[in-house]
Structures are given as structure tokens and as C-alpha cells.
Amino acid sequence: MTNIYSTAAEMAAALDKKEITSVELTKAHLERISAVDGKLNAFLHVDNQGALEQAAAVDAKRAKGESLSPLAGVPIAVKDILAQKGIPTTAGSKILEGWRPPYDSTVVAKLKAAGVVILGKTNMDEFAMGSSTENSAYGTTQNPWDLTRTPGGSSGGSAAAVAGFEAPLAIGTDTGGSIRQPAALTGIVGVKPTYGGVSRYGVIAYSSSLDQVGPFARTVLDTALLHEAIAGHDERDSTSIDAPVPQVVAAAKRLDVKGMKIGVIKELSGSGFQAGVSARINESIELLVAAGAEIVEVSCPNFEYALAAYYLIAPSEASSNLARFDSMRYGLRVGDDGSKGAEEVMSATREAGFGKEVKRRIILGTYALSSGYYDAYYGSAQKVRTLVKRDFENAFTKADVLISPVTPTTAFKIGEKSNDPVAMYLSDIATIPVNMAGIGGMSLPVGLADEDGLPVGLQIMAPFMKDDLFYRVGGTLEAALLSKWGKPILSNAPDLAVK
Amino acid sequence: MTLDYAAATNKYEPTLGLEVHVELNTNSKMFCSCATEFGASPNTQTCPVCLGLPGALPVVNGKAIESTILIGLALNCSIAPYSRFARKNYFYPDMPKNFQTSQYDEPICVDGYLDVEIETDEGPKTFRVDIERVHMEEDTGKSLHVGGSTGRIHGAEYSLLDYNRAGIPLVEIVTRIIPGTGKYAPQVARAYVTQLRDILRSLGVSDVKMEQGSLRCDANVSLAPIGSGLLGTRSETKNVNSLRSVERALTGEIERQANRLEAGMRIIQETRHFLEESGLTRPGRSKEQAEDYRYFPEPDLVPVTPDAKWIEELRAKLPENPADRRKRLQKEWNVPDSEMNSLINAELVDVVEETIKLGAEPTRARTWWLGEISRLANEKEVAPTTLISTAFVAEIIALITSGDLTDKLARQVVEGVVNGEGSPKEVIEKRGLKVVSDDSALMVAIEAAIAAQPDTAERIRGGNIPAAGALIGAVMKATGGQADAAKVRELLLKHLGQG
Numbered sequence: 001m002t003n004i005y006s007t008a009a010e011m012a013a014a015l016d017k018k019e020i021t022s023v024e025l026t027k028a029h030l031e032r033i034s035a036v037d038g039k040l041n042a043f044l045h046v047d048n049q050g051a052l053e054q055a056a057a058v059d060a061k062r063a064k065g066e067s068l069s070p071l072a073g074v075p076i077a078v079k080d081i082l083a084q085k086g087i088p089t090t091a092g093s094k095i096l097e098g099w100r101p102p103y104d105s106t107v108v109a110k111l112k113a114a115g116v117v118i119l120g121k122t123n124m125d126e127f128a129m130g131s132s133t134e135n136s137a138y139g140t141t142q143n144p145w146d147l148t149r150t151p152g153g154s155s156g157g158s159a160a161a162v163a164g165f166e167a168p169l170a171i172g173t174d175t176g177g178s179i180r181q182p183a184a185l186t187g188i189v190g191v192k193p194t195y196g197g198v199s200r201y202g203v204i205a206y207s208s209s210l211d212q213v214g215p216f217a218r219t220v221l222d223t224a225l226l227h228e229a230i231a232g233h234d235e236r237d238s239t240s241i242d243a244p245v246p247q248v249v250a251a252a253k254r255l256d257v258k259g260m261k262i263g264v265i266k267e268l269s270g271s272g273f274q275a276g277v278s279a280r281i282n283e284s285i286e287l288l289v290a291a292g293a294e295i296v297e298v299s300c301p302n303f304e305y306a307l308a309a310y311y312l313i314a315p316s317e318a319s320s321n322l323a324r325f326d327s328m329r330y331g332l333r334v335g336d337d338g339s340k341g342a343e344e345v346m347s348a349t350r351e352a353g354f355g356k357e358v359k360r361r362i363i364l365g366t367y368a369l370s371s372g373y374y375d376a377y378y379g380s381a382q383k384v385r386t387l388v389k390r391d392f393e394n395a396f397t398k399a400d401v402l403i404s405p406v407t408p409t410t411a412f413k414i415g416e417k418s419n420d421p422v423a424m425y426l427s428d429i430a431t432i433p434v435n436m437a438g439i440g441g442m443s444l445p446v447g448l449a450d451e452d453g454l455p456v457g458l459q460i461m462a463p464f465m466k467d468d469l470f471y472r473v474g475g476t477l478e479a480a481l482l483s484k485w486g487k488p489i490l491s492n493a494p495d496l497a498v499k
Numbered sequence: 500m501t502l503d504y505a506a507a508t509n510k511y512e513p514t515l516g517l518e519v520h521v522e523l524n525t526n527s528k529m530f531c532s533c534a535t536e537f538g539a540s541p542n543t544q545t546c547p548v549c550l551g552l553p554g555a556l557p558v559v560n561g562k563a564i565e566s567t568i569l570i571g572l573a574l575n576c577s578i579a580p581y582s583r584f585a586r587k588n589y590f591y592p593d594m595p596k597n598f599q600t601s602q603y604d605e606p607i608c609v610d611g612y613l614d615v616e617i618e619t620d621e622g623p624k625t626f627r628v629d630i631e632r633v634h635m636e637e638d639t640g641k642s643l644h645v646g647g648s649t650g651r652i653h654g655a656e657y658s659l660l661d662y663n664r665a666g667i668p669l670v671e672i673v674t675r676i677i678p679g680t681g682k683y684a685p686q687v688a689r690a691y692v693t694q695l696r697d698i699l700r701s702l703g704v705s706d707v708k709m710e711q712g713s714l715r716c717d718a719n720v721s722l723a724p725i726g727s728g729l730l731g732t733r734s735e736t737k738n739v740n741s742l743r744s745v746e747r748a749l750t751g752e753i754e755r756q757a758n759r760l761e762a763g764m765r766i767i768q769e770t771r772h773f774l775e776e777s778g779l780t781r782p783g784r785s786k787e788q789a790e791d792y793r794y795f796p797e798p799d800l801v802p803v804t805p806d807a808k809w810i811e812e813l814r815a816k817l818p819e820n821p822a823d824r825r826k827r828l829q830k831e832w833n834v835p836d837s838e839m840n841s842l843i844n845a846e847l848v849d850v851v852e853e854t855i856k857l858g859a860e861p862t863r864a865r866t867w868w869l870g871e872i873s874r875l876a877n878e879k880e881v882a883p884t885t886l887i888s889t890a891f892v893a894e895i896i897a898l899i900t901s902g903d904l905t906d907k908l909a910r911q912v913v914e915g916v917v918n919g920e921g922s923p924k925e926v927i928e929k930r931g932l933k934v935v936s937d938d939s940a941l942m943v944a945i946e947a948a949i950a951a952q953p954d955t956a957e958r959i960r961g962g963n964i965p966a967a968g969a970l971i972g973a974v975m976k977a978t979g980g981q982a983d984a985a986k987v988r989e990l991l992l993k994h995l996g997q998g
Contacts, residue, residue: 208799236556
């Protein structure tokens with residue numbers, strides 16, 4: 001029986017066999033959203049009518065026997081940072097309140113073309129700046145595992161929607177870990193594809209050289225199906241790669257790692273990581289060895305500078321990317337009473353429209369790019385970026401993929417780190433190097449930490465445009481974990497509907 | 500006691516620096532596919548990219564790169580194998596992203612020169628103007644400030660914004676400082692801009708219309724006491740909308756600066772605005788405090804890496820330098836400066852050359868284009884080249900040369916062609932404009948004329964050759980003007996024993 005707890009692949013198969021219609025499936029998810037989203041606050045906008053219309057259109061096509069994409073009729077949640085024509089798109093910021101884009105981002109256009117039913121837009125840290133969704137101007141999202149905890153961020157709404165069975169699939173963006181970290185904290189799969197693997201056209205930019213769109217799902221195969229649906233070259237994005245999309249679906253189904261070399265990054269293990277996190281990672285390593293992989297230890301000595309460099313590069317680019325929010329053409333306008341000049345109105349709008357963390361990063365980035373400081377800050381950070389890239393290149397001469405924990409800890413309490421930006425920034429220490437190098441990485445749920453019963457994520461990283469490799473390893477490990485635990489990790493989460 | 504221009508340049512040595520902005524005539528904008536047509540209704544040629552909407556991304560126009568490389572090659576520049584775009588960050592309401600995508604420290608063309616010739620007291624003299632760089636950027640939108648007295652943003656009641664121009668490809672051509680021009684500085688500047696305009700026109704990369712702003716010149720000048728070896732503080736004059744204005748603006752600015760220096764005042768580093776009516780400049784924006792544009796490499800665009808082979812192909816395609824070509828043609832045609840200048844000013848050099856190439860006799864080609872065709876064009880207020888094709892002109896001239904048409908008949912043929920009566924052949928046919936060259940037919944008319952004026956005939960027989968005019972006139976009248984007067988004269992004189 002197909003229901004909201006099924007995987008996307010199961011839903012797609014049931015739709016294909018006409019055991020269920022997309023309208024039924026979509027309605028079930030819309031009902032789930034209205035039942036539980038009061039607790040989660042995963043959605044900023046639910047498009048009931050649009051979703052049902054889209055579902056009906058897919059059903060009609062199927063009834064006519066038209067050939068459909070693999071995920072046609074399956075619902076999805078989209079992070080509110082992707083432009084969707086006519087649908088409110090805020091990037092979690094007050095400054096974009098009321099803006100309805102006149103165009104579709106490439107990823108949204110691809111989803112629509114594939115018949116994937118868009119349920120609505122999900123909550124996020126304002127402009128993707130944050131690791132907990134606490135920086136959203138529209139209230140924080142709660143973790144389905146424990147409503148007093150954060151689902152991580154910045155794509156926390158998308159992760160919570162999938163973990164809370166409001167949607168089987170979701171789109172997120174990952175600039176320093178914003179897909180992988182919330183996936184880890186909510187016990188689902190999240191992938192940051194290779195930079196340039198998925199078009200950024202229509203994705204409101206935070207840090208252009210680091211931002212990447214990616215999939216969330218509850219299984220490796222579902223994640224791969226969504227990955228293939230959104231990936232590929234886009235002539236509207238100069239940085240998108242003009243090469244065939246890695247065969248991630250085939251890789252997810254391969255379930256074989258015999259002879260693969262898996263590198264454990266020395267600098268991302270041991271002290272600094274919660275004991276329960278390290279324990280689950282070590283178990284996973286044993287399972288991979290049992291499946292025939294070879295484990296090697298690799299060293300990435302420059303990773304220790306990656307976090308500091310990230311907090312120069314990302315804010316620098318953000319300070320420029322966010323300059324366009326000036327109240328002139330769209331979004332919020334404050335204080336325009338006819339007596340004030342353009343600059344005064346812009347200033348008042350930005351004061352009221354940008355949150356604290358966004359202002360912090362704009363100021364940080366403006367400073368880092370200033371003449372006289374550029375070389376010391378932005379320039380040095382770019383050098384670190386090159387060194388991090390080189391660390392990965394060296395490591396990949398010794399191993400096919402690399403692994404580490406996704407986060408130092410399991411999901412933290414709401415409010416726990418919101419007044420300590422550096423503690424919050426450290427939450428992304430293991431994910432940032434991947435963005436700096438432009439490669440891809442997966443967050444795979446590998447069990448629950450003994451001390452708090454919360455999910456733990458394993459990060460699998462592969463060389464540039466070899467995203468299929470982490471799907472291959474992730475799929476194999478997922479199967480091994482399933483037979484070890486006897487049921488999916490997510491089935492340990494409390495059922496929100498009955499609470 | 501104020502210094503006039505002569506006194507000013509007797510005492511002070513001007514140093515020039517010229518920045519020319521050229522709007523390329525590509526069909527689409529620099530970073531999007533919007534149309535670039537001049538004069539369209541406000542904001543009708545815009546899209547998410549050139550409006551800077553959240554999420555939109557730029558893609559470089561390949562044609563613009565080609566045009567810029569052509570300009571660089573024509574100005575003897577090296578073409579960089581690797582160049583990048585950068586963001587120039589500053590706020591202005593007509594700049595949609597609040598940064599301009601431009602090239603900064605990695606321009607596409609560097610280190611060129613242009614030799615310009617001017618008339619001096621000692622005869623023609625050539626100055627070499629060194630080109631520092633040629634780079635690509637995007638134009639801004641246009642503001643119309645309404646309600647203020649000055650048309651400037653300060654004091655305006657409100658402002659209207661038109662983004663049609665936003666994103667139009669611009670090429671900026673920057674000279675190094677041009678020393679040693681002495682009192683000829685304004686002429687050198689004018690000659691430079693003129694030659695540059697001619698080169699750009701010959702390359703076909705821009706409309707080069709200064710009055711429409713597709714060619715704009717910012718003229719920098721500073722003064723220092725002659726022989727001091729010093730470099731004074733410069734001003735930068737903008738709004739110079741014609742070649743004549745380049746010369747006037749610099750003359751006025753040199754005079755102004757000299758008089759300030761004479762009065763013991765310092766020159767303020769600022770932009771100045773040229774006032775067409777008075778020939779004076781008024782102060783604009785101060786540049787005393789260098790503005791910090793926080794340049795950094797544009798992360799949304801990949802570097803420009805033109806293929807060496809492609810560059811050589813473009814180099815092979817370069818048209819002859821217009822100045823060299825003019826000299827060559829003037830020599831080939833053996834015409835005085837005054838006539839050459841008339842052809843240049845009337846923009847007829849190309850058509851005359853083409854008409855000659857099609858076999859027309861050179862002197863006739865020039866006289867017909869400059870004379871009858873220009874006269875008709877003047878009447879109709881259009882360009883001569885739009886009236887009639889070079890092939891038709893060549894055909895008509897060939898008929899004159901062969902004696903099949905007289906000048907008078909040919910004028911009627913041209914008129915017929917211009918009026919759309921068909922090809923020269925068809926006009927001759929329809930209007931019956933063939934020269935009467937049948938000797939026996941002419942002899943009948945000549946004998947009739949002699950019979951009518953026997954006294955005149957007698958005087959001619961007696962050696963009074965000029966008296967022949969009256970008889971020739973009578974023959975021409977009798978033949979309706981279709982006889983060749985020279986032929987009539989020859990036959991008449993022979994008949995009367997004077998041949």
C-alpha cells in the first residue's frame with residue numbers, strides 16, 4: 001500500500017501501475033502538511049491549488065498513455081531560495097516579502113517539465129546564512145525527531161519536510177553544508193552535487209562560487225532519482241558544466257564496493273566530535289570493510305583553515321550579491337512617505353528588511369573586499385581555497401572516495417548556539433571543505449547516537465564530477481545498515497501526527 | 500588679468516588622457532538575449548538578467564568578445580589569452596545589481612597604440628597615442644530626474660528609470676597619458692577620437708554616434724608649468740557629445756585650469772560636465788577621495804580564454820586602417836585634399852571606391868556621387884548611398900564614357916532610377932533616352948540649321964569658329980537634346996570646311 005511513508009521510488013512505481021493517482025498522493029501530502037506543519041514550520045508557502053492542478057495534469061497525461069519522466073506525479077518541497085513563477089519567494093528574508101518572481105529557476109522548470117508536483121516553498125535561514133533555520137525571518141523550523149531541537153540549516157525546512165513525511169523529496173542548496181548538515185540532523189539523505197552539476201539560474205545567490213542546488217530524500221535511490229532529474233548543463237548558467245551527468249541512479253542501485261578504496265580524513269575524526277557520532281562512523285567503516293572496501297587514512301592538513309577562509313569568501317560574495325536589495329524594483333520598501341530620497345528609503349528598508357546574521361555577513365564581506373584589506377583577507381582566503389583543493393587532489397590519489405562525519409554533534413537545541421556565531425559556524429567544519437573545492441558530497445544517515453538517540457550522518461565525498469561514486473558507496477552502506485538494524489533509521493523518529 | 504588659450508599654453512604644458520566608451524552594435528545585450536535597439540519604449544527591452552532580479556545569472560555574449568578583440572587588434576593591442584570579468588560595486592538607482600560587471604585588472608586587450616596626424620604650424624605632424632587597455636563592460640540604465648531645476652538627482656522631485664540600456668555591451672578604450680602635445684592637445688584629442696571612430700566604423704562593431712551616446716569620450720587633462728617635468732592634478736570632462744565638443748571642451752578646460760593656477764588656486768580632482776551652449780564645463784563629482792569599488796573577480800562568469808587560432812583568424816579579417824586607406828585612395832585617384840575631405844565628410848569614400856571597382860571612370864565616379872546623387876539625396880533628406888546602387892551608377896557612367904549618354908541624359912537616367920522606374924537600361928528604354936549618334940540623321944539636322952541661318956554658316960566658313968555655337972544649339976534643339984553636342988560640333992565644322 002503506497003502512502004506518505006513510502007519512498008519516492010515506490011510512489012513512482014505505484015503511479016506507473018496506476019495503483020494510485022498523483023492527485024491522491026498529492027492530497028495525502030497536503031493533508032499531512034496541514035496536520036503537522038504547525039509543529040514543524042517547514043513550509044513558508046503551501047501551494048495547494050497549484051500542486052493539485054499539476055498532479056491532475058500528470059494524471060491526465062498518464063491516462064492518455066503519454067510517456068512520462070521517472071518521478072512524474074511524485075510530490076516535492078522546494079527551498080524558498082529558488083525562484084518559482086508567480087509563487088512567493090523570500091529566501092527567508094523580510095526584504096523579499098511579497099515578491100513573486102516573474103520567472104522559473106532552471107531547477108523548478110526542470111521539475112515542472114518532469115511532472116514532479118511542487119507542494120510549496122520551505123523555510124530556511126535568511127539568504128541561506130545559518131545552520132539552524134533560526135535566522136529565518138519567518139520563525140524557526142523544528143526537528144521532527146525532537147521539536148525542541150533545530151533541523152539544522154540553512155535548508156532546514158526542506159530536511160524537516162522530508163524527515164516529517166510532508167514530502168518524499170525536497171530541493172535544498174548547499175554553500176557550506178546547508179544540505180548535508182540538515183540531512184544529518186534529521187536522519188535523511190542529502191547531496192551537494194559537484195559545483196556546476198546543477199544549474200544555479202534562478203537560485204537567489206548567497207555565495208556564487210560556493211552555492212549549489214541539491215536533492216534531499218529518505219533513501220539513496222530516491223536522492224539519485226531526484227539528482228538526475230535536476231542535473232545537467234544549462235546555457236543560462238556559465239558555471240554549469242557542459243558534460244554528461246554522472247550515472248547516479250545506476251550507481252545507487254549497484255550495491256557493491258568491492259575493491260574500492262575509502263579514505264578516512266584524519267583531520268575530521270576523533271576529538272571534537274561527539275562520542276555517539278564517532279561510534280556510528282566507526283561502525284559504518286566496519287560495514288564497508290565487510291562489504292569488501294579497503295580503508296586508508298588520508299591527511300588534509302589545510303582543512304583547519306577552511307572555515308576561516310569560508311567566512312571571508314562567502315560574506316565577500318554575499319556583500320555584493322545582496323547589494324541589489326535596495327527597495328527600488330521589488331520586495332520590501334520602508335519609509336517611502338514622499339519626503340525621503342532614494343538613499344534614505346534604501347537605508348531604512350535594509351535596516352528593517354535584513355536580519356542580524358545577514359547584516360553581520362554583509363559588513364564582514366564589505367570589509368574584506370575593501371581596498372587595503374583585500375589581499376590580506378579575500379586574497380589569502382582564495383589561497384587557502386587552492387590549498388584545500390590540493391589536499392583533496394592528494395587524498396584522491398590514495399582513495400576513490402573520502403569519508404568523515406557530517407557534523408561534530410547531533411541536532412542541537414533551538415537557541416543553544418543562536419547567540420554564539422562562532423559555535424554555530426563550527427557546525428559546518430566538516431562540510432565546508434567540499435564547497436571550497438567544488439566537489440560533491442553526500443550525507444547518509446548511519447544510525448542514532450547512543451547518548452541522545454538522535455540521528456548521525458556520514459559524509460561521503462568524491463572527486464569532481466564523480467558524484468556516482470558516493471551514490472555507489474552510500475547505496476551499499478544503506479543496504480548494510482538496513483540489514484543490521486532491521487528497519488530504516490527514520491522509522492525510529494516519533495510520529496508527529498499522534499503527538 | 501586672465502589668460503587666453505594662447506597665453507595659457509605658452510606657460511603651461513597640458514597632459515591628456517582619454518577614455519572612450521563604445522556601445523557595441525550586437526543584436527543582444529552583454530549578458531542576456533534582450534534586444535539592443537535604440538529608442539524603444541522604456542523598459543520594454545528587459546529580462547530578469549538585465550533587471551538584476553534575484554537569482555538571475557549573466558552569460559557572456561560571444562559576439563561582444565569578438566568585437567572587442569577586433570577593436571584590440573585594430574589598435575595594435577595584445578590579446579590576453581586569459582581575462583576575467585570583475586564586479587565593480589557601487590550603488591546607483593539605474594544600476595540594477597548595484598554592481599557593474601566589468602573588467603578590472605585582467606582586461607582582454609592591452610598595450611596598443613594609435614598614430615594620429617594633425618595639422619600644425621609646421622605642417623602635418625603625427626602623434627602616437629599609447630593605448631593602455633581595451634576592456635568589456637555593461638552599460639547602466641538611464642535615469643530621468645524630474646522636477647529639479649538642474650535635471651540632476653539632487654533637488655529632483657522624482658526620478659524615472661529606464662533599464663533598456665542596462666546591459667548593453669560597452670567597450671572602454673583607455674589611453675595612457677598623452678604628453679608633449681603642447682598647444683595642440685585639443686586637436687590631438689579630436690583627431691584621436693575621429694580616427695578611433697573611423698576605425699570602429701570600418702570594423703562594423705558600433706554605430707559610433709556620439710549624439711546618441713554610442714560613442715562617449717571622457718577627456719582628462721592636467722596642466723604643469725612648461726619644462727617643470729611635473730604632472731598636475733587632472734579633471735575629467737564628461738558629456739562631450741561631438742568631435743567638435745572634444746576640442747572645445749579641452750580648450751575651455753585648459754584655459755580654466757591655467758587661470759586657476761595663475762590665481763594661485765589648486766585644481767580640484769573632479770569630473771566636470773561639458774556645457775554644449777557655452778563651451779564651458781561645470782563641476783560634477785569630486786574624485787578627491789578615491790571611491791572604493793571593492794572589485795573582485797565575477798564568480799558567476801568563467802574566464803574568457805580566446806583561442807589563439809581564432810585571434811589570428813580575426814586579425815586576418817581586419818579591414819585596412821581607414822587613415823591609411825584614405826591616403827592610398829587619394830593618391831590613386833589623384834585628388835586634392837579639399838575634394839578628398841568632401842568625400843570623407845559626405846561618407847562617400849566607400850561607394851566611390853566600389854563604383855570604380857565596378858569599372859567606372861574614377862573622375863566621373865567622384866563627380867556623380869558628390870554632385871547629382873548628393874543633390875538628389877539632399878532634396879530627399881536621405882543618405883546618397885540609399886538612393887541608388889553602386890552597380891547602377893557604374894553602369895550609367897559606362898554609358899557616358901562610351902558616348903551612349905550625354906551628361907544631361909544621364910541625369911535623367913539617375914532621376915528615373917531614384918524614382919523607382921527600374922534599372923538604368925529600363926529607364927533609358929521607357930524614357931527613350933538614347934543619344935542620337937547616327938551621322939546621317941544628324942547631317943539632316945545640321946543641313947537644316949545651315950539652311951535656316953546661312954549668314955552664320957558663312958561666318959564659320961570664313962574662320963569664325965565660335966559662331967558655330969548658334970548652329971550647334973539649333974541642332975540640339977531640333978534633336979530634342981538627345982544628340983551628342985561634341986559629335987554635332989565635329990560634323991558641322993567638317994561640313995563647313997573647318998574640320
